[in-house]
Amino acid sequence: MLRRSTTLLIMLATWMATSATAFAQVQFEADYLYMRQSGRDSGSLITGPGGLSTGDVNFGYESGFRFALSAGTDDWEIETMFSRVDGWSDSTQRTLGLPLLFDDAPFAGNRLGFVNSLGVAASNPNANGQDETLESERLQALATAGLRATxxxxxxxxxxxxxxNRNWYRFGVGWRNLRLNENASLFATGTFDAIDTADGAVFGDPTNRPNDGLSDAALAAAGYSLLSGAGNGFDAADVPGLGPDTLTLYYGGKADNELNGIQATFAARLVPLEWMSVEGIAKMGVFHNSVRARAAEYLIGSGNDDSIYGVDYSDSKGKGAFAGSLGIQMTLPVTDYINIINAYEATYVNGVALGPNQIRGMSTDIFGDRRFSAQANSSLVLHGGRLGIEVLW
Structure with a gap:
């Protein structure tokens, strides 16, 4: 579709150039952009009193740029423009007043709000002879959790x-390429512990059951690979000579979107004064989105156990998407050849993958196997102002 649409535009441009009598003018515009993102969806990452969600990061106003060039005959014009904003970043952090539980043991606390390999390991009933269901693995209360996204x-x-310049309105068709690249990371750091599921007993208590930790065998069975360190799992805080272990849970999400499609443009001059012109502009189109997504889970030990375990996932897919823009632009002539441009615009994009949502991309099928799928059903709105200069000749 992309090659056909590009070829069509080239053919139309060639016909325009050879059939018209003369070029009316060429226009070049350079703009400063000041844009923000809104309308992003929200999904749970940590449930409980210390809840954390993908919606807890917000992208406020950031600066960018736009360059535009157009050339026309008496009837037609070709317009090309390039815009970029790449400084969005936000983070949030909090202290969890209750433990962060890795399994579904009946204790009060916080839990990870998505399918994850750590939960599978902590619920393994027979990992090389060790029953992880006897213990409730967790980070102790007062762990630190946070989320960052770009x-x-x-x-x-x-x-x-x-x-x-021919009429008070104009319309057209064209090709549009949109790219959205995002990264996100969720972390939780605290003291690892494992207490009996039945009665909360810890090492040294008369009723304490064996295990007192999260075994290497359970982690390997859940899909983790040992990246460095001793590779002996993690031990409960009260085990003499072995605990406590400081453990960091890290979950990463990455999403790259490339949308290509055909759009229609309609613009109308609303205020056609000699010293000022105000124009409304609308664009909408259908797109094919090529999505590439990745997710990662890492367990990073320090203190009495420096083992690091990790597992990575990736997926790519193509899907339909929609994008549309609305804007209003004021043009103030400075000379016959120079204009000042002041505008406000908003772009809505639907059918994209967002970085934080890839952390939630794991699922379990009917056979109990885990699968990662790119999460690409989100939408967002980019809106803000632009100020620039236009040169005509």
Whole structure:
């Protein structure tokens, strides 16, 4: 579809250039952008009193740039523009007043709000002869948890429009390429512990059951690979000579979107004064989104056990998407050849993958196997102002 649409635009441009009598003008515009993101969805990452969700990171106003170039005949014009904003970043952090539980043991606390390999390991009833269900594995109360995310957005357009100087309105068709790249990381750091599921007994108590930790065998069975360290799992805090272990849980999500599609443009001059012009602009189109997503889970030990375990997942898919833009632009002439541009615009994109949501991309099928699938059903709104200069010749 992309090659066909590009070829069509080239053919139309060639016909326009050879059939018209003369070029009316060429226009170059350079803008400063000040944009923010809104409308991102929210999914649970940590449930309980210390709850944390993907919606806890917010991308406020960040600066970017836009360059536009157009050239036209008496009837038509070709317009190309390139925009980029790549400074979005946000993070949040909190102290968990209750333990962060890895399994479904009947204790009060916080829990991870998505399917994860750590929960599988902590619920293994027979990992090389060790029953993990006898113990409730967790980070002790007062662990620290946080979420960080970054986002970059890029927009390229190539449009064939009716000449903006011929009528008070103009319309056209074109090709648009949108790119959204995101990274996210969730972490929780605290003292690892394992207490009896039945009565909360710990090492040294008369009723304490064996195990007193999270075994290497259970972690391996859940899909973790030992990346460094002793490789002997993690021990309960009260085990003499072995505990306590400081443990960091790390979950990463990465999403790369590339949307290519055809769009229609309609613009109308709302205030056609000699000293000022105000124009409304609308664009909408259908797109194919090529999505590449990754997720990672890492267990990073320190203190009495420096083992590091990890598992990585990836997925790619193609899906339909929609994007549309609305804007209003004020043009203030400085000379016959120079204009000041002041505008506000909003772009809505549906059918994209967001970085934090990839952390929630794991699922368990009917056979009990875990699968990772790129989460690409989200939407967002990018909106803000732009200020620039336009040169005509």
């Amino acid at each position: 986002s970059k957005f890029q927009d390229f357009e190539l449009n064939l429009n009716t000449n903006r």
